[in-house]
Amino acid sequence: MSEFQGCPGSRMMDLRHNDEAREDVTGAPVGAVASELRQWPIQLHLVSPQAPYFQGADVLLAADCTAYAVGGFHKDYLKGKSLAIACPKLDEGQDIYLEKLKTLIDEGRINTLTVLTMQVPCCRGLVNLATRAVSDSGRKVPLKSVVVDLQGEVLSEEWL
Amino acid sequence: MTTYLNSPVKEVIDHFPEVGEILADYQVGCVTCGVGTCLLKDIIEIHHLSAEDEQAAMGRIAKVVSGDGVTTATERVAPELAEPGEATASASADRPGAAPAGRVKAAPRYSPPMQQLVDEHLLIKRWLALIPEVLESIDVQAAEDRQLILDGVDFIRSYADRFHHAKEEDILFKYFDETQAIIQAMLTDHDKARAHARGAADAVESRDKDAIAEHLSAYRALLGEHIKKEDEILYPWMDRDLTTSQVGELFRRFAEVDKTSGIDVGDKYSRFVTRAEEIVGKRRERIQ
Ligand SMILES: [Fe+2]
Numbered sequence: 001m002s003e004f005q006g007c008p009g010s011r012m013m014d015l016r017h018n019d020e021a022r023e024d025v026t027g028a029p030v031g032a033v034a035s036e037l038r039q040w041p042i043q044l045h046l047v048s049p050q051a052p053y054f055q056g057a058d059v060l061l062a063a064d065c066t067a068y069a070v071g072g073f074h075k076d077y078l079k080g081k082s083l084a085i086a087c088p089k090l091d092e093g094q095d096i097y098l099e100k101l102k103t104l105i106d107e108g109r110i111n112t113l114t115v116l117t118m119q120v121p122c123c124r125g126l127v128n129l130a131t132r133a134v135s136d137s138g139r140k141v142p143l144k145s146v147v148v149d150l151q152g153e154v155l156s157e158e159w160l
Numbered sequence: 161m162t163t164y165l166n167s168p169v170k171e172v173i174d175h176f177p178e179v180g181e182i183l184a185d186y187q188v189g190c191v192t193c194g195v196g197t198c199l200l201k202d203i204i205e206i207h208h209l210s211a212e213d214e215q216a217a218m219g220r221i222a223k224v225v226s227g228d229g230v231t232t233a234t235e236r237v238a239p240e241l242a243e244p245g246e247a248t249a250s251a252s253a254d255r256p257g258a259a260p261a262g263r264v265k266a267a268p269r270y271s272p273p274m275q276q277l278v279d280e281h282l283l284i285k286r287w288l289a290l291i292p293e294v295l296e297s298i299d300v301q302a303a304e305d306r307q308l309i310l311d312g313v314d315f316i317r318s319y320a321d322r323f324h325h326a327k328e329e330d331i332l333f334k335y336f337d338e339t340q341a342i343i344q345a346m347l348t349d350h351d352k353a354r355a356h357a358r359g360a361a362d363a364v365e366s367r368d369k370d371a372i373a374e375h376l377s378a379y380r381a382l383l384g385e386h387i388k389k390e391d392e393i394l395y396p397w398m399d400r401d402l403t404t405s406q407v408g409e410l411f412r413r414f415a416e417v418d419k420t421s422g423i424d425v426g427d428k429y430s431r432f433v434t435r436a437e438e439i440v441g442k443r444r445e446r447i448q
């Protein structure tokens with residue numbers, strides 16, 4: 001009987017070694033879209049800020065819905081970045097989120113933090129959370145906010 | 161028209177002064193640039209006009225240089241340079257962050273490392289603003305006045321040059337093709353600024369009031385224009401080109417310079433500028 005390894009949905013997996021293999025997919029037949037995801041898990045409650053793929057990384061903090069709204073999510077936003085997803089409206093434990101983001105900045109020593117949110121007002125909460133995490137951290141890090149509409153069109157993209 | 165698009169802007173303006181006026185209408189201030197080696201086509205790109213303004217400006221320039229108001233299809237080097245009203249692909253759709261139509265542009269929002277450079281300019285500009293009054297009241301025979309000039313020259317050399325210009329030259333410009341005319345123009349300005357600092361220091365040594373005034377006034381005019389070009393044109397253009405990852409890297413490298421330069425930015429040199437402002441303020445009160 002195999003050793004119990006916890007919930008498979010939250011088991012950490014580093015998929016970055018697939019980067020090279022993915023190069024081949026670029027030449028794949030039209031219609032095949034390569035995933036740019038290079039880690040698991042991705043939900044902010046589940047990720048570990050100490051995970052190797054966060055060290056010095058450009059991190060994308062995406063509101064859950066953005067991946068469905070933005071057609072080119074992988075190519076335009078996820079490529080080259082490490083990911084955390086969250087919903088500022090429905091998720092519980094926002095204070096835990098704040099601490100986790102601070103740890104990402106201070107201990108993960110991330111390079112940049114990009115917050116991708118929807119135009120809906122409640123999404124603003126995620127930008128506020130990230131802004132607070134940056135200002136409460138010992139380290140300073142460039143923070144960018146990208147807001148998209150329901151069709152995934154960019155409404156604003158600015159450094160905060 | 162193609163010939164002119166590939167010509168240095170100064171040459172084009174020398175031939176057709178009206179082109180300078182047209183550019184000025186679109187807040188493109190190349191007429192006053194001391195270098196003017198940027199190509200006309202690059203100027204249009206660097207200033208990031210809206211697609212509509214770009215077309216309108218190019219249409220007006222084409223009329224001036226062709227003399228008859230007609231440009232042939234072969235003369236149009238790019239679709240976005242076509243005459244106003246001509247059917248072309250939307251340039252703004254391909255250019256994220258393109259300025260909306262209209263001539264009034266909002267103040268650019270810089271990336272954090274670029275904002276740092278802009279903030280450093282603020283301290284430099286405070287010293288530049290003081291120079292005319294410092295020169296007016298200077299007595300080269302008074303040790304105190306000579307010291308004020310020497311401290312100002314130290315500010316120019318240590319803060320504006322070794323600290324700020326070094327961030328630009330040793331770090332920022334390396335992310336771009338440094339042979340580009342606009343970067344070459346910035347480097348030429350830095351060299352000229354160094355020469356004026358040297359000239360001013362020598363003039364203090366020889367107690368030559370006219371030479372002090374000549375070098376510091378020239379420095380003030382040069383750096384004032386230089387900072388304006390960087391704030392309004394160079395940095396926004398660079399920001400549009402840098403990747404998110406490069407912005408993070410620049411931010412970290414600038415922070416390392418701040419830490420290792422040995423210059424307490426927030427302290428020593430802002431204290432000097434504040435002190436110089438107080439001295440000038442007191443002299444102003446005495447005169448009134
Ligand atoms: Fe400069």
Ligand SMILES: [Fe+2]
Nearest residue numbers: 277324328390
């Ligand atoms: Fe500068």
